[in-house]
Amino acid sequence: MHHFLEANPRLETPFFLIDLDLIEQQYRLLREALPFAACYFAMKSNSSTAVIQRLNQLGSRFEAASIYEIRRCLALGVPPRDIHFGNTIKKDSHILEAYRLGVHSYAFDSSQELEKIAQLAPGSNVSCRLATDGKGAVWGLCRKFGRDPDDVVELMKYAHSLGLRAYGISFHTGSQQRSAGAWRRTIEICADIIQRLNQQQVYPRLINLGGGFPSYQYAGDEMQPQGDIFEYGKVIKTAVDELLPQGIDCVMEPGRFITAAAGLVKATVILVLDKATDGVPTRWVYLDAGRFNGLYESVDVEYPIITNRTDGTAIRTVLAGPTCDSDDVMYDRDRAVFLPDTLTQGDSLIFTNAGAYSKSYMTVDFNGFPPMQEYVV
């Protein structure tokens, strides 16, 4: 990425740059840390064509959230057997199309969804999503998805009775999950569910460990995960060996861990303004990139920022995107960033570790701004 930036200093901003070798490095690292879990890459974190192609070459499978992601995978040569339709809420027509295209693995967390799958994708493998508490994660992903253990038992039995393969139990401990213990806690609950199901002649074969594996490179102490990915691998493997019956396979659905470090957003300063804000003197730096074109997650994480300025004193700076929306502001009240007081119009800011949920979260026409240009190295 460094070479690309040096060779193209005047390229129109904002743009998104992704490094495929870094994608590969992160993928290999995760596979090494959790060799017992097949990888279904969560495309939602970065569904760039080049990323899918590289991961497909490396043998990854894919977790798709929609028929659109499924179509994209298939168009790029991913075999349908390597795609899991991981969204628990799906339109009838999308289930039918996925099934006809050869996708036979579906997530669910309600009897209504099961009935749809049984009718439109008969005989498929289904995985029931178990609710988690989200503790230890930056984004809990609780509430909207997943069911309590008693409900999971009933739903898996129902799946079986509908002629589906009551294949797996899936969960997500929350994105940017800083505690490996979250997996152990949840695997313990899965073990109990499996035991109860076995007593009723239903035999799940799979635990889907979800995503949530943290990126280490966001700024700010509170973002530093405990331990590295090998520690996570060890804790999870120990839990699997100690708690689950033999013959249960594991898969995972990582997104952020693979993509975050592999991408950056380059923006340009449009205007610098010192003005009283709520009576407090405040430095505002307005950029050509903001929350609606690539930096949505800045609400919750702090991207390490590089500027071209090496002089000046670092002062607290509020950043704002280019749209007329007053929510298009980053690092205002609750999270402080410090940038050189010499920063001026035309300077550049590079948001690093921005490869996850940045390009995929962009609006396409908000205030008329087009989506950010993407470059791949």
Ligand SMILES: Cc1ncc(COP(=O)(O)O)c(C=O)c1O
């Ligand atoms: C079902 C599912 N699987 C996997 C992921 C990927 O999670 P992460 O990017 O935290 O690894 C998500 C993220 O929202 C998800 O909803």
